[in-house]
Amino acid sequence: MSTEASPRRTILLGPPGGSFRTSPPLRFGHAEVLAGIAALSFLVARFVPVVGLFPPCPFRAALGVPCASCGMTRAFVALAHGDVAAALGASPLGAVLAALAWGFAVAAMLRPLLRFRWPRPAPAAARRAALAGAAALLVNWAWLVAAGRPHP
Amino acid sequence: MLARCAHCQRTFSTERYGVQTCPHCGWELLLPDPSATTPQDVAPQPSPAQEGAPGPAPTGGASESAHPAAPPHAAATPPPWSSPTPPPWTDPRGSWPPPPGWTPMPAPVPPPEQGESAPFAQRRRLGLFAAYSQTWRLVAFEPTRFFRAVKTSESGSALLFGIVSFTLGTWVSLLFGWMAGRAGTSAMQRLLERLPMQNVDPSLVAHMMERATLGGVIGQALITPLAGLVAIYLLAAVAHVLLLAVRGAPRGFTTTLTAVSYAYGLFLLEALPMCGGLVAVFWFLVVAITGLGEAQRCGSGKAAFAVMGPALIACLLMCACTGWAVFAAKIPGAIDFGKSGEGTGL
Numbered sequence: 001m002s003t004e005a006s007p008r009r010t011i012l013l014g015p016p017g018g019s020f021r022t023s024p025p026l027r028f029g030h031a032e033v034l035a036g037i038a039a040l041s042f043l044v045a046r047f048v049p050v051v052g053l054f055p056p057c058p059f060r061a062a063l064g065v066p067c068a069s070c071g072m073t074r075a076f077v078a079l080a081h082g083d084v085a086a087a088l089g090a091s092p093l094g095a096v097l098a099a100l101a102w103g104f105a106v107a108a109m110l111r112p113l114l115r116f117r118w119p120r121p122a123p124a125a126a127r128r129a130a131l132a133g134a135a136a137l138l139v140n141w142a143w144l145v146a147a148g149r150p151h152p
Numbered sequence: 153m154l155a156r157c158a159h160c161q162r163t164f165s166t167e168r169y170g171v172q173t174c175p176h177c178g179w180e181l182l183l184p185d186p187s188a189t190t191p192q193d194v195a196p197q198p199s200p201a202q203e204g205a206p207g208p209a210p211t212g213g214a215s216e217s218a219h220p221a222a223p224p225h226a227a228a229t230p231p232p233w234s235s236p237t238p239p240p241w242t243d244p245r246g247s248w249p250p251p252p253g254w255t256p257m258p259a260p261v262p263p264p265e266q267g268e269s270a271p272f273a274q275r276r277r278l279g280l281f282a283a284y285s286q287t288w289r290l291v292a293f294e295p296t297r298f299f300r301a302v303k304t305s306e307s308g309s310a311l312l313f314g315i316v317s318f319t320l321g322t323w324v325s326l327l328f329g330w331m332a333g334r335a336g337t338s339a340m341q342r343l344l345e346r347l348p349m350q351n352v353d354p355s356l357v358a359h360m361m362e363r364a365t366l367g368g369v370i371g372q373a374l375i376t377p378l379a380g381l382v383a384i385y386l387l388a389a390v391a392h393v394l395l396l397a398v399r400g401a402p403r404g405f406t407t408t409l410t411a412v413s414y415a416y417g418l419f420l421l422e423a424l425p426m427c428g429g430l431v432a433v434f435w436f437l438v439v440a441i442t443g444l445g446e447a448q449r450c451g452s453g454k455a456a457f458a459v460m461g462p463a464l465i466a467c468l469l470m471c472a473c474t475g476w477a478v479f480a481a482k483i484p485g486a487i488d489f490g491k492s493g494e495g496t497g498l
Contacts, residue, residue, distance in 0.1 A: 030307075030405055034389065037382050068462075123396075130397040 031118050035108030038101035045073075045080035045098070068141040071150035072097070090150045093140035155183055270302050270414070273309035287313060291414050295439045299446035302414070304407040311384060311409065314416030318380035321422030321432065323373055328425050330369045380416070388412040391444065394458040400450035411443035 044050060050073055059067035075094030078087035087095035111118075121129065144150070156163045157174040164175050169185035271290070275283035290298040392408040395401035401408060418439055421432035437459060445455035457464075 030385075030409065033381075033385055037385055040382070123399075123402075126396045127399060130393045133393060134397060 032108055035105045039105040039109075041076060041098070042080055042102050042105065045076040051077055066141075066144045066150065068137055068144075069094075070144055074150055091140060092143065093136055096136075155181070157181060267301050267303040269306060270298070270309060270313075272313045273303070273306045275309075284313070284316070287414070288317070288417055288420065291417050291439060291443075292435070295415075295442040296446055299411055299414070299443040302410070302447070304403060304410045304447055307406045307410045307413065310411075310413035311381070314384050314413035314419075315377055315380040317417035317420040318383070318422075319377045321420040321428070322376045322380075324423035325428065326369050326373055326376075330366065380419075384413050384416050385409070387416075390462070391440075391458040394461050395444070395448060395450065395454060398450075398454045398457060400454035400458065401448055402450070403448050407447050408444065411447040412440060415440040415443050 054073070057067055057070050059065070060070060069091075071091030072094035074090035075087040075092075076098045078084075078090060079095055079098045084095070087098065153167070154163055154165055157177060157179060158181070162174075162176045166172060166183065169183045171180060171182050173180055270287050271278055271283045272287035273283075278286070388405070388409040391412060392401055392405050395408065415436055418436040419432045421435065422428045424431065440459045441452055441455045443455075444450070444458060445452040448455070
């Protein structure tokens, strides 16, 4: 069969980063390691009695005021046991963080099947997200102090 | 020139551009002529530094070596951002500014990925112990030069270096702790019983006793490498988020992870009895700030904010809370002077 008779099968070979597109490479990168850590946090929160494992928060013990991360462990544990209300009551940001982390872990596990690319936000968007995260941490801290949460 | 078929991934040599057939599988291929005008050529040309930089990691196997040999105009251009063959660990600033005749580089453009592999990344050639000790010396005593010159894309070696250092330091520390802990714990328990403090947390003593048992020590020793991995990644993630907030991460997360990982090697000092952990923490902070500032090219101020920002803010707030508590205790009514009108009269 001649070349002219067959449908033209042209593959554009270009420089790296050119117009040639393939399906996303599935390699074990930083995102997958972070997803593994997130999955590990679920297993620990679900099956290890971590709430009574650590000494109380020294910040709170010294000042009587919760620190910015107070209640995070309890939020993770409560959410891992399906108690959303308790998780939100212990630390709203902790509950949201746990949900996001575990959702990310699930997405990383599904990625080999669905073959999608991780989003690569622009620097400005990443900066806005970082600032939003810092603001969320401060708002959560203010709520913890004002509401006297979590209960010691 | 050498080309690689995107279909069968096998290479073949050819002398011409354009449409041709793969000699291995028969697929029809198009090898674009670099001298021909394409939409990509119309786009703004990168600066000399960008042009010579290694491009991003290829996303497909087909595009890597099918790229034809360097175009004629590239041969006349000197390789940017490097002296001909810089000896390992010489001052990288020696290659900057570029020789006369170069066009000036725009300042905001981050430098391209280049640098020397750390000795630990060359451990197969140098030997594990020599590579490790050489890297540790560079990280600990010459962090500015090391982090400025190190190739930040080799985060795997950096991570291994950090985990190995942390694990070794913690294991020795656990051994010391186990040997000295039993007697120390019983002495501490007796001391706490004699003290008039009624609100001593018994969980603290229980925690120390558990650390002193052999089972606890072995358990901690087993999870130490995993704990090191998690700690390095989380520290790097937090530092990177803070760097992003202050526009201090132009070279990406891999660079932050590499800097934090190499700096984490200082936790080998945990092996020193007594004060090792404290020395390790403070030395790590210094090296991490220096390393992030040099590796990300963001300066020490932003790096210090990224490394110490959370702790610094917490300390400031703690000081503020303490000050307010002291103020409220010394001046009765200071808190509710707005309500009762019996305050300080201010």
